Amino acid sequence: MRTKPSPWSWILLFGACVAWVNHSHGDEWVDLNSASLPVEWRAFQEMVQQRPLVMADFTERRHFPFRRQPVELEGRVVFDREKGLRLDYESPRRQTVRVDGKEVRQTGASGRTTTSSGRGREIPETLLSLFRFDLSALERSFDLQGRRDGEEWELRLKPLEEGGLLEQIDLRGRDDGLSRVEIDLPGRRRVELEIRNPVYPEALEAGERERLFPDDG
Numbered sequence: 421m422r423t424k425p426s427p428w429s430w431i432l433l434f435g436a437c438v439a440w441v442n443h444s445h446g447d448e449w450v451d452l453n454s455a456s457l458p459v460e461w462r463a464f465q466e467m468v469q470q471r472p473l474v475m476a477d478f479t480e481r482r483h484f485p486f487r488r489q490p491v492e493l494e495g496r497v498v499f500d501r502e503k504g505l506r507l508d509y510e511s512p513r514r515q516t517v518r519v520d521g522k523e524v525r526q527t528g529a530s531g532r533t534t535t536s537s538g539r540g541r542e543i544p545e546t547l548l549s550l551f552r553f554d555l556s557a558l559e560r561s562f563d564l565q566g567r568r569d570g571e572e573w574e575l576r577l578k579p580l581e582e583g584g585l586l587e588q589i590d591l592r593g594r595d596d597g598l599s600r601v602e603i604d605l606p607g608r609r610r611v612e613l614e615i616r617n618p619v620y621p622e623a624l625e626a627g628e629r630e631r632l633f634p635d636d637g
């Protein structure tokens with residue numbers, strides 16, 4: 421004898437369908453460009469761009485095909501929306517990298533400062549544009565895609581032209597914070613940047629901004 425389906429079965433089926441649709445939508449990669457940014461990404465961009473400062477600890481792991489274990493570096497990152505980006509490497513040796521959108525300066529433990537040119541500028545300047553979430557600058561060199569799943573988000577950047585220093589960049593975060601950057605380089609090389617303990621002060625203390633971002637002329 422044929423039995424009548426329980427009303428609960430229809431409710432469970434409907435709930436499963438809704439969950440599947442929501443999950444599928446959250447897993448979809450969407451194209452991102454400054455001219456027609458989806459609403460949820462526009463809100464994300466506005467939150468990030470309203471933030472004047474970011475300070476955080478980081479661990480950088482550099483993977484090479486000839487090494488079994490990555491080279492691991494520890495340090496501190498400071499992003500000032502007006503002044504630029506500063507990476508202070510503290511171990512295994514001290515080094516500072518500063519990016520202001522015009523130049524990339526590196527200062528070693530001896531205090532000697534050099535200015536990077538050519539390919540040496542590509543990764544630091546891309547990181548600065550990412551911290552600024554400057555899509556108009558990024559889309560000149562990359563195809564951008566993003567996806568969101570609740571509070572989690574991902575960005576993927578692929579160079580418009582092949583044969584350069586960068587093969588792909590993946591970013592992951594939660595809410596409006598960045599937690600991980602993965603950079604694929606030619607020759608099976610890879611750089612991973614894990615960002616921890618971020619703080620978002622409104623301003624730096626007197627004299628601190630000049631110390632972190634001095635005018636080198």
